[in-house]
Amino acid sequence: MGRYPSRTPQLSAGFTFRLLWTLQALVDLSASQEIYAPHSIRVEGDVTLGGLFPVHARGVPGTPCGDIKKENGIHRLEAMMYALDQINNDEELLPNVTLGARILDTCSRDTYALEQSLTFVQALIQKDTSDVRCTNGEPPVFVKPEKVVGVIGASASSVSIMVANILRLFQIPQISYASTAPELSDDRRYDFFSRVVPPDSFQAQAMVDIVKAMGWNYVSTVASEGSYGEKGVDAFMQLSREAGGICIAQSLKIPHNRRPPDFDKAIQLLLNYEKARAVILFASDEDIRGILNATKRAKAVGYFLWIGSDSWGSKNSPIYQLEDAAEGAITILPKRATISGFDAYFTSRTLENNRRNVWFAEYWEENFNCKLMSSSKKDDSSRKCTGQERIGVDSKYEQEGKVQFVIDAVYAMAHALHNMQRDLCPENSGICPDMELAGGKKLLKYIRSVSFNGSAGTGVTFNKNGDAPGRYDLFQYQWNNNTGPGYRIIGQWTETLQLNIEDMQWPKEKQGTPSSVCSSPCAAGSRKKLVKGSTCCWHCEQCNGYEYQPDELNCKLCPYDMRPSANHSSCQPIPIIKLEWHSPWAVIPVFLAMLGIIATIFVVATFIRYNDTPIVRASGRELSYVLLTGIFLCYIITFLMIAKPDVGVCSLRRIFLGLGMCISYAALLTKTNRIYRIFEQGKKSLLGVLIWFGVDPPNTIVDYDEQRNIKPDLARGVLKCDITDLQIICSLGYSILLMVTCTVYAIKTRGVPENFNEAKPIGFTMYTTCIVWLAFIPIFFGTAQSAEKMYIQTTTLTISMNLSASVALGMLYMPKVYVIIFHPELNVQKRKRSFKAVVTAATMSSRLSHKASDRPNGEAKTELCENVDPNSPAAKTKYVSYNDLVI
Numbered sequence: 001m002g003r004y005p006s007r008t009p010q011l012s013a014g015f016t017f018r019l020l021w022t023l024q025a026l027v028d029l030s031a032s033q034e035i036y037a038p039h040s041i042r043v044e045g046d047v048t049l050g051g052l053f054p055v056h057a058r059g060v061p062g063t064p065c066g067d068i069k070k071e072n073g074i075h076r077l078e079a080m081m082y083a084l085d086q087i088n089n090d091e092e093l094l095p096n097v098t099l100g101a102r103i104l105d106t107c108s109r110d111t112y113a114l115e116q117s118l119t120f121v122q123a124l125i126q127k128d129t130s131d132v133r134c135t136n137g138e139p140p141v142f143v144k145p146e147k148v149v150g151v152i153g154a155s156a157s158s159v160s161i162m163v164a165n166i167l168r169l170f171q172i173p174q175i176s177y178a179s180t181a182p183e184l185s186d187d188r189r190y191d192f193f194s195r196v197v198p199p200d201s202f203q204a205q206a207m208v209d210i211v212k213a214m215g216w217n218y219v220s221t222v223a224s225e226g227s228y229g230e231k232g233v234d235a236f237m238q239l240s241r242e243a244g245g246i247c248i249a250q251s252l253k254i255p256h257n258r259r260p261p262d263f264d265k266a267i268q269l270l271l272n273y274e275k276a277r278a279v280i281l282f283a284s285d286e287d288i289r290g291i292l293n294a295t296k297r298a299k300a301v302g303y304f305l306w307i308g309s310d311s312w313g314s315k316n317s318p319i320y321q322l323e324d325a326a327e328g329a330i331t332i333l334p335k336r337a338t339i340s341g342f343d344a345y346f347t348s349r350t351l352e353n354n355r356r357n358v359w360f361a362e363y364w365e366e367n368f369n370c371k372l373m374s375s376s377k378k379d380d381s382s383r384k385c386t387g388q389e390r391i392g393v394d395s396k397y398e399q400e401g402k403v404q405f406v407i408d409a410v411y412a413m414a415h416a417l418h419n420m421q422r423d424l425c426p427e428n429s430g431i432c433p434d435m436e437l438a439g440g441k442k443l444l445k446y447i448r449s450v451s452f453n454g455s456a457g458t459g460v461t462f463n464k465n466g467d468a469p470g471r472y473d474l475f476q477y478q479w480n481n482n483t484g485p486g487y488r489i490i491g492q493w494t495e496t497l498q499l500n501i502e503d504m505q506w507p508k509e510k511q512g513t514p515s516s517v518c519s520s521p522c523a524a525g526s527r528k529k530l531v532k533g534s535t536c537c538w539h540c541e542q543c544n545g546y547e548y549q550p551d552e553l554n555c556k557l558c559p560y561d562m563r564p565s566a567n568h569s570s571c572q573p574i575p576i577i578k579l580e581w582h583s584p585w586a587v588i589p590v591f592l593a594m595l596g597i598i599a600t601i602f603v604v605a606t607f608i609r610y611n612d613t614p615i616v617r618a619s620g621r622e623l624s625y626v627l628l629t630g631i632f633l634c635y636i637i638t639f640l641m642i643a644k645p646d647v648g649v650c651s652l653r654r655i656f657l658g659l660g661m662c663i664s665y666a667a668l669l670t671k672t673n674r675i676y677r678i679f680e681q682g683k684k685s686l687l688g689v690l691i692w693f694g695v696d697p698p699n700t701i702v703d704y705d706e707q708r709n710i711k712p713d714l715a716r717g718v719l720k721c722d723i724t725d726l727q728i729i730c731s732l733g734y735s736i737l738l739m740v741t742c743t744v745y746a747i748k749t750r751g752v753p754e755n756f757n758e759a760k761p762i763g764f765t766m767y768t769t770c771i772v773w774l775a776f777i778p779i780f781f782g783t784a785q786s787a788e789k790m791y792i793q794t795t796t797l798t799i800s801m802n803l804s805a806s807v808a809l810g811m812l813y814m815p816k817v818y819v820i821i822f823h824p825e826l827n828v829q830k831r832k833r834s835f836k837a838v839v840t841a842a843t844m845s846s847r848l849s850h851k852a853s854d855r856p857n858g859e860a861k862t863e864l865c866e867n868v869d870p871n872s873p874a875a876k877t878k879y880v881s882y883n884d885l886v887i
Helices: 013-027 070-088 110-124 157-170 200-213 227-243 260-272 285-297 340-347 360-368 403-424 433-437 440-448 584-609 614-618 621-642 647-669 676-695 725-751 759-782 789-812 814-822 835-847
Strands: 040-043 047-053 056-058 065-068 099-105 148-152 174-176 193-195 218-224 247-254 278-282 305-308 330-334 472-480 484-493 497-499 526-530 538-542 547-551 554-557 562-564 571-573 700-707 716-721
Touching: 040 070, 047 070, 047 110, 047 403, 065 070, 065 360, 070 099, 070 340, 070 360, 070 403, 099 110, 110 148, 110 157, 148 403, 148 440, 157 174, 157 193, 157 227, 174 403, 193 440, 200 227, 200 278, 200 305, 200 330, 200 472, 200 484, 200 497, 218 227, 218 260, 218 285, 227 247, 227 278, 247 260, 247 285, 260 285, 330 484, 403 433, 403 440, 584 621, 584 789, 584 814, 614 621, 614 814, 621 647, 621 789, 647 716, 647 725, 647 759, 647 789, 700 789, 725 759, 759 789, 789 814
Parallel strands: 047 099, 047 148, 148 174, 174 193, 218 247, 218 278, 278 305, 305 330
Antiparallel strands: 040 099, 056 065, 330 472, 472 484, 484 497, 526 538, 547 554, 562 571, 700 716
16 A cells, blocks of 8 residues: 655654654564564455554553453454454445454553554564574565554544554554544644544533533533543633633543542542532543542532543443442433444354454453453452353343444445545456555545445544544433433434433432532622632622612613612613692692682672672772782692693793782782783783793703602602792792782781771781791792602692682672672662761871872772751761772
């Protein structure tokens, strides 16, 4: 298949040193290669494939090999033999070409495997034998070693890495059936390495997906020292960082030369992080057994949640007699199927028909626990083997998980050779010279381009780095009451995770899935206060007051017009309120206003009905109607103050808030002046309102300060007109000035005779009104900070205006209405009056220094009778004329 290359590839310093050491060792070899491979399997053929299998476990210090490995070693080795038989019997694949093999034992040790693999390159070493002579002087005859065109193996990643370094120097392609270390995907360093199993980067991604699917975020890792374990954990840690939400509590490493105390120490360290119950295992079979044994010694069975890599898979050897410690473990194994043909082949193997396997006798003793020969490792107490035992009948048999991949690796090499032979030897049915001269690079090209259905029916392909696609089965070791303990498929991973959580079982967990978290999730409305150095450990702090939780790490204040929800997880609009018609604060003012309006309308109607009677005329009809209009407006403002604020209502409030009082008190003040002055006062008031409209147009606002509470759920926004308390008082200021002036005049006229005009009713009206408004002002401003401000101030203002209007209406008009309705006999004009009455009226008029022409519309007017009979009976009766009414 090719000669030793004339120019070696450009090498690093380490590779150069290893090459020199290797060449020196080969120079020192004797003619027999058995020095390096005292125990190996040879199968003759036209083309020879190398095979590397961990037939034995690693030996104790000082001894390269230990006990035989029945499953990982013998099952896999026999899988290669089975595949060779199938290919050699296939007339379609490699016709007229027989595949041979040279199979070596790695003893699960990388340095020992490196020594063994030198066997594969001997045929490529050109030795100078010119100085070598036999004792008779004749040149020696060397048996040329077989040329290995490709290697199947190795199993452990650390072994494959060590072997790949030397095989690439001699351009020998290598296809592994079990090595999954991510670093082997580096096509620049391991360019002649390929594998039919997916790399651990895919396996690590599957583990990350499992951890996240289980809701775990705090895990520990345990790795066997070496490329497989350390690189696998590194890949998991890198992917978990990229995925986010997963923290590594601690990462432990089991040394090569481990002892039971090393496992005990590891378990104690894991127990120190009691919340990190999930443990990621990238470890060898022996290390898995050591960890589970230490778990039993620490009485921590059932505490840890194991997630094992494909080195655990669905194998029984790591958990034999440790089933209780392994219960609940989730394991990963590249997707595979049981090859029924291999089962038939392997169970038919006996000591007689399988002599080509030099380790089969040792396997026979271990499998049937018997002794074959005196040199056996079995003690003398063991029974002697009969040779008639049968695999699967007299011993337990279960196909090892990597058997499928060993078969696929051999077939991948065969398909590559077949395609190469078809292209280079189109006219030959066997091996042609061109194929003999083709180098390992040519074969590697064909290996990377193969595509066929493997032994399990799944496609076998390689990417540019020589990796197979990621396809995994997920298992959990469970205890079944019917079948006992065993592995159960709970899902699969093919680029994405499909996990059946409902099929999972947990030891000592009666309810739901166990947890492996550093800190429980914070309740809604509580932020995470991270512990320094960790994104998975935190303390929970409640968002308070008007804060809400925008994300899991922060609390922020809600906008001014919003408040937090009940759990502080979001913000909600603050409810907007107004004074409702059905509120007790509104019912009383409305009731009083309605009574006042009815009374006012009744008075107006009465005055209109009796418009020409002496009492109405004496009251000053026009002036009375103006005053009653002002009183009516004072009652009407109650409805405007309670109505829902909008631009129209706010405008009417500004207009009528002070207008009614202004008209009322202006009418009383000018009781002795012309009526037109009243309207002049009203015009002044309206002018001020219009100026106010221009400077500050009416509008509505929502006041969130008025009923803002320490407790957000009690906060309310108050819908109101855009007018301040001071502006309300200012709008009433002119009316209050008129009221004060009117009161001053009432005080000045308190000395007027009792039976003159309306001085005293006006005085009582103003005194009472002043008392009402003096009480109103402190109540109005004193409640500015109260939570009930809107209700108290509105009610106080409306009641004060209602009372003011009611006092004026009651004291000035109700006595007149009473006389008009119930004593109509007094509401008549007297035509004759005594001279004494005339004199009395005139005298009183002189005292007040008022001219008759200055009095308004007959008010306080004394009529003089032109025809007075002093001797008549009327002259002897004393009369007082009051507004044309004799009282």
